[in-house]
Amino acid sequence: MKRIFLFVVALFSLNFLSAQTAKDSVQLRNFYDLSLLDGQSYEWLDALSNEIGPRLSGSIGAAKAVQWAKEELEAIGLDKVWLQPVMVPKWERGAPEEAFVEGVDTKIDVPVCALGGSIATSASGITAEVIEVQGLDDLAKYGEDQIKGKIVFYNRPMQADLIQTFNAYGGCVDQRYSGAKEASKYGAVGVIVRSMNLRMDDLPHTGAMSYGDLPNDQRIPAAAISTNGAALLSKMLKKDAKTQFYLKMNCKNYEEDVPSFNVIGEITGSEKPNEFMVVGGHLDSWDLGDGSHDDGAGVVQSMEVLRLMKAANYKPKHSIRVVLFMNEENGLRGGTEYAKVAKEEGEKHVFALESDAGGFTPRGFSFDADAANFAQVQSWIPLFKPYLIHYFELGGSGADVGPLKEEGTVLAGLRPDSQRYFDHHHASNDTFDAVNKRELELGAATMTSLVYLFDTYGVKPDIPNHKTLKK
Numbered sequence: 439m440k441r442i443f444l445f446v447v448a449l450f451s452l453n454f455l456s457a458q459t460a461k462d463s464v465q466l467r468n469f470y471d472l473s474l475l476d477g478q479s480y481e482w483l484d485a486l487s488n489e490i491g492p493r494l495s496g497s498i499g500a501a502k503a504v505q506w507a508k509e510e511l512e513a514i515g516l517d518k519v520w521l522q523p524v525m526v527p528k529w530e531r532g533a534p535e536e537a538f539v540e541g542v543d544t545k546i547d548v549p550v551c552a553l554g555g556s557i558a559t560s561a562s563g564i565t566a567e568v569i570e571v572q573g574l575d576d577l578a579k580y581g582e583d584q585i586k587g588k589i590v591f592y593n594r595p596m597q598a599d600l601i602q603t604f605n606a607y608g609g610c611v612d613q614r615y616s617g618a619k620e621a622s623k624y625g626a627v628g629v630i631v632r633s634m635n636l637r638m639d640d641l642p643h644t645g646a647m648s649y650g651d652l653p654n655d656q657r658i659p660a661a662a663i664s665t666n667g668a669a670l671l672s673k674m675l676k677k678d679a680k681t682q683f684y685l686k687m688n689c690k691n692y693e694e695d696v697p698s699f700n701v702i703g704e705i706t707g708s709e710k711p712n713e714f715m716v717v718g719g720h721l722d723s724w725d726l727g728d729g730s731h732d733d734g735a736g737v738v739q740s741m742e743v744l745r746l747m748k749a750a751n752y753k754p755k756h757s758i759r760v761v762l763f764m765n766e767e768n769g770l771r772g773g774t775e776y777a778k779v780a781k782e783e784g785e786k787h788v789f790a791l792e793s794d795a796g797g798f799t800p801r802g803f804s805f806d807a808d809a810a811n812f813a814q815v816q817s818w819i820p821l822f823k824p825y826l827i828h829y830f831e832l833g834g835s836g837a838d839v840g841p842l843k844e845e846g847t848v849l850a851g852l853r854p855d856s857q858r859y860f861d862h863h864h865a866s867n868d869t870f871d872a873v874n875k876r877e878l879e880l881g882a883a884t885m886t887s888l889v890y891l892f893d894t895y896g897v898k899p900d901i902p903n904h905k906t907l908k909k
């Protein structure tokens with residue numbers, strides 16, 4: 439009898455499980471249909487990229503993007519939409535940079551751009567000999583003897599045999615971020631950094647750099663050079679070590695931070711309104727292109743998650759927020775402020791998903807989660823199979839949602855195909871035409887599906903010290 443009872447219970451739960459799975463697969467299908475047949479993400483990206491354009495923190499473009507996003511979120515009828523104040527640094531490129539390489543009887547212009555945060559050169563520019571290095575470690579090897587008075591040229595390329603291009607980026611970006619600060623200690627007068635780009639072309643790629651706590655009078659100008667420019671300079675240096683480099687930059691750091699905002703929209707939860715799930719990307723961008731991949735795509739996909747839920751008439755149990763973060767590129771002030779306010783308000787954030795890896799074909803997600811939650815994610819893999827979503831790995835999530843991490847919080851990052859991302863990243867060709875409509879829409883539906891599953895099944899509360907924060 440007992441056996442039969444157990445058998446019936448098992449059969450019943452199997453039926454229940456398969457019914458639930460069937461319900462989930464219908465719901466996912468619905469999200470993908472709505473995104474692909476009647477989506478709004480691409481139209482939004484068109485407006486953000488082509489009507490507003492570049493959105494560097496503190497710029498007019500960034501301010502326009504804040505207003506635009508607020509109005510668009512209001513138009514889709516969320517329960518709440520608001521602006522969260524955040525102070526941001528302000529840096530401007532100024533007039534276009536100039537650079538050339540000068541040998542005994544040659545003078546060749548090369549494409550450069552100032553790195554974000556760099557000081558300008560003097561009004562007449564700088565001319566100096568160049569020392570080529572393969573990374574920060576080489577500085578000590580050459581020492582002040584060989585570096586003083588020269589421009590340090592960091593030329594370690596992104597490692598082409600790494601399939602995960604973000605790892606190749608991670609292996610090089612210290613040259614860009616800390617190159618000037620470190621070279622200055624050896625008496626360098628400027629630095630040129632090979633662009634973080636896996637292909638050979640003529641586009642310089644900007645990005646954040648920092649002087650750390652280096653005193654003002656020791657700060658030196660820092661520029662990126664295109665990959666072709668780097669190859670040319672390297673070749674000329676091999677022929678003639680006395681080759682000179684001319685660099686003129688007109689950028690400016692403002693001393694005072696300026697006011698800006700994170701843009702936030704919410705669908706209030708029907709069962710757990712005080713537990714929050716966040717989906718987001720960053721609204722600011724670099725100034726050279728229009729930031730369509732970085733991170734216009736993540737912005738419109740995150741907005742689309744909430745719109746798709748409404749279009750599907752799905753009423754989430756948890757409060758679902760879209761957060762469009764300000765200042766990811768050169769300060770992370772938006773992500774830091776959002777987490778700080780959440781903590782002050784005692785808001786319990788259980789899940790956060792970021793899209794900030796380009797608008798390319800989605801492959802899956804990486805997760806910052808404990809074993810129980812990751813096991814739950816793995817049980818959902820079959821639901822994603824029809825959409826060719828297969829990548830579910832533990833790893834990082836995203837810079838802006840990172841500060842929300844607490845015990846028991848699950849963080850995730852959308853992982854699109856990354857092979858062409860660094861062709862565009864932080865360069866003048868990060869533009870609307872580089873984003874494919876279908877790929878963008880697939881990403882939005884994939885994100886919506888994951889948020890739906892976490893909302894339906896919840897985040898596993900198996901952490902002993904899981905804190906219940908109270909207002």
Ligand SMILES: [Zn+2]
Pocket residue numbers: 720732733766794
């Ligand atoms: Zn980004």
